[in-house]
Amino acid sequence: MEDIKLANQLCFSVYNTSRLFTKFYQKALSEFNLTYPQYLVLLALWEEDHQTLHQIGRRLHLESNTLTPLLRRIEQAGWIIREKSPQDKRQLGIRLKDKGRDAQEPIQQAIAECLGHEHLDISEYREAHETIVKLEETLRAALAEDTDKPKGKFNGLM
Amino acid sequence: MEDIKLANQLCFSVYNTSRLFTKFYQKALSEFNLTYPQYLVLLALWEEDHQTLHQIGRRLHLESNTLTPLLRRIEQAGWIIREKSPQDKRQLGIRLKDKGRDAQEPIQQAIAECLGHEHLDISEYREAHETIVKLEETLRAALAEDTDKPKGKFNGLM
């Protein structure tokens, strides 16, 4: 029963920190008219251009219900191009336009300045990163478990 | 420049963990037709009944643009009552209905079962909680700083 209180506090502080972090990035990204999720898509494409919607979804843990409109907005703003794959017409290919490729340096620069301007020493949080990644994996495993096994203790019996 | 990569990773894992945690709670709360933010409001009221919208906002770091519709939905579902304060007609008082008060035990129970069922040992994450709270405070301080000081290095000079 004391575990619930701890879970509540942990969840709440993760929730708060996520909102704060997003707000922080939003400030750096505002001059480019980008949101944080849009920036994540660009990050994925900077690592590897020309991915499918599905691949980007695997990387960001998002599905088409979120990605379809998100990618459409990013295309609308001229960062990327969406086009059906000729080989497999189910898939949607995503690739950077020049604007998207060229923006990598200035955008990273803006974020770096924002970090500096706030004298935020993120390197202090290396341990925070490690612990939260472990928590992330634990939660993902726990949640994945009972999408496989539907429910209850009688799996595979009916 | 390496700091940006670290910040990106940290922010992304916080973002992921927040979504996973919410999903975890959502599963426990679904039988009560409650969302995680709605549960947070109930948590606040269980600690202290009869608060104003403003007070709840201070506790959850949310403002009226989010809380007004959120509280309206919670009232709609019969958990709480919203009523203008007679003393100060600007304020909106929020208090639990019987349904809201009585649900505390069964809801906490459902969450506890969910924790157990997933064999999630949250107590392992006491250190995660500490580090993330520190990160939360750092970010909040950094972001608060330049809502006070508007921008640039020439504050208070014009």
Added chain:
DNA sequence: AAATAATTAATCGTGCACGATTGATTAAAG
């Protein structure tokens, strides 16, 4: 007392998240 400022909730518009479903296309089974 009258004018001004501050506080508070509500409103508006946009953009995620996400459960659930649908329709198109491809792969696999019979």
Added chain:
DNA sequence: CTTTAATCAATCGTGCACGATTAATTATTT
């Protein structure tokens, strides 16, 4: 080859978040 199953993107509806503004009320100043 045809039927069936699997895959993938899109769509739909709901509920947050949040920047920005507005309107009502109260507090403060003059």
